[in-house]
Amino acid sequence: MRSVGFKLGLAIMAVASVVSAGSTSSKVVTHNSATETTGVVRDARFSASAIEFIGCLVRSNGLVLCIAKSAGDVYRSCSTTAAGFATVAAGIGPNTLITMNYNAAGTCTALEAYNTSIYLD
Amino acid sequence: MSGRVIRGLALGSFLLATGVAVGWWGRAPGSPRSETASLRPLAIEDARRRAEAVNHVSVQAVDTSGIQEAVRKAVSEELARARDEAVLEDEAELTAAEPDADTLLQVHSAHQYIETAIRSGRWEAKDAEHIRTLGHELSGEQYQELIRPLVIAINAGTIRPNLEGLPF
Numbered sequence: 001m002r003s004v005g006f007k008l009g010l011a012i013m014a015v016a017s018v019v020s021a022g023s024t025s026s027k028v029v030t031h032n033s034a035t036e037t038t039g040v041v042r043d044a045r046f047s048a049s050a051i052e053f054i055g056c057l058v059r060s061n062g063l064v065l066c067i068a069k070s071a072g073d074v075y076r077s078c079s080t081t082a083a084g085f086a087t088v089a090a091g092i093g094p095n096t097l098i099t100m101n102y103n104a105a106g107t108c109t110a111l112e113a114y115n116t117s118i119y120l121d
Numbered sequence: 122m123s124g125r126v127i128r129g130l131a132l133g134s135f136l137l138a139t140g141v142a143v144g145w146w147g148r149a150p151g152s153p154r155s156e157t158a159s160l161r162p163l164a165i166e167d168a169r170r171r172a173e174a175v176n177h178v179s180v181q182a183v184d185t186s187g188i189q190e191a192v193r194k195a196v197s198e199e200l201a202r203a204r205d206e207a208v209l210e211d212e213a214e215l216t217a218a219e220p221d222a223d224t225l226l227q228v229h230s231a232h233q234y235i236e237t238a239i240r241s242g243r244w245e246a247k248d249a250e251h252i253r254t255l256g257h258e259l260s261g262e263q264y265q266e267l268i269r270p271l272v273i274a275i276n277a278g279t280i281r282p283n284l285e286g287l288p289f
Contacts, residue, residue, distance in 0.1 A: 053286075057287060059256075059261060059264075061259075061260055061261040061264070062261040063256075063261030063262075063264055063265055065268075065287065065289065067287055067288070073281075074278065075275045075276070075278075075281075075288070076275075076276055077272050077275050077288070078272065078276075079264075079265045079268060079269070079272060080265070081261040081262050081265055102276070104273070105269065105273065106269050106272030106273045106276060107265075
């Protein structure tokens with residue numbers, strides 16, 4: 001009986017180690033400054049607050065709109081038709097860490113789509 | 122003896138014939154035959170030069186005109202194509218840059234719509250839908266300019282979207 005319990009304990013430990021394998025990270029929507037916002041798409045979706053979101057819309061006319069809402073109910077958005085943004089925005093997925101930079105005129109000045117296993121849960 | 126006579130007659134006949142022939146060809150200057158004979162080399166040479174000149178000119182003319190025609194045709198086609206492309210680009214730019222009167226009216230109306238919303242501080246789902254629908258008629262730049270006051274107002278917190286999802 002003790003032997004069975006010991007084996008069961010080992011099995012549970014093995015499963016736990018497999019589940020937690022690899023490095024993970026979580027980033028909810030955060031407005032780092034008046035001109036920068038970051039957040040992981042999946043983390044915003046499954047955050048404790050029910051109002052967070054972050055993402056970008058790409059239109060066929062070349063317009064890119066990015067918008068984020070933090071847990072504090074603060075919106076930040078920007079738009080651009082500059083070359084390169086649509087390609088980056090189209091690469092956004094569930095495990096993407098988005099970093100959007102913008103100016104006072106609401107124009108996106110930079111957009112990063114960081115796709116990595118770290119943000120896969 | 123008779124053999125000698127025969128050979129002598131034959132030789133005499135030959136000399137006679139030769140003399141007649143030489144006399145005929147050696148007539149005095151002024152005779153038609155003599156003029157023709159003296160002019161023949163010059164005429165032949167002249168004709169040859171003319172023929173060469175004619176041939177040379179005609180060959181050159183054929184080649185040059187052919188090349189000129191080919192170049193003219195290629196240039197014309199290229200110009201026509203460039204003109205067509207320029208027209209298409211101009212039309213595309215005009216289409217993108219200058220919406221029709223109805224769209225201009227709608228854009229003007231939308232600007233007022235957004236300004237009114239900003240003053241009220243409210244932006245709801247129906248507002249977002251209204252602007253999005255209009256955006257389909259506009260270029261990316263036009264839509265960006267249309268929503269710019271709204272984006273600035275949202276970022277500044279002077280308007281608080283009351284909806285789920287994107288506000289524009």
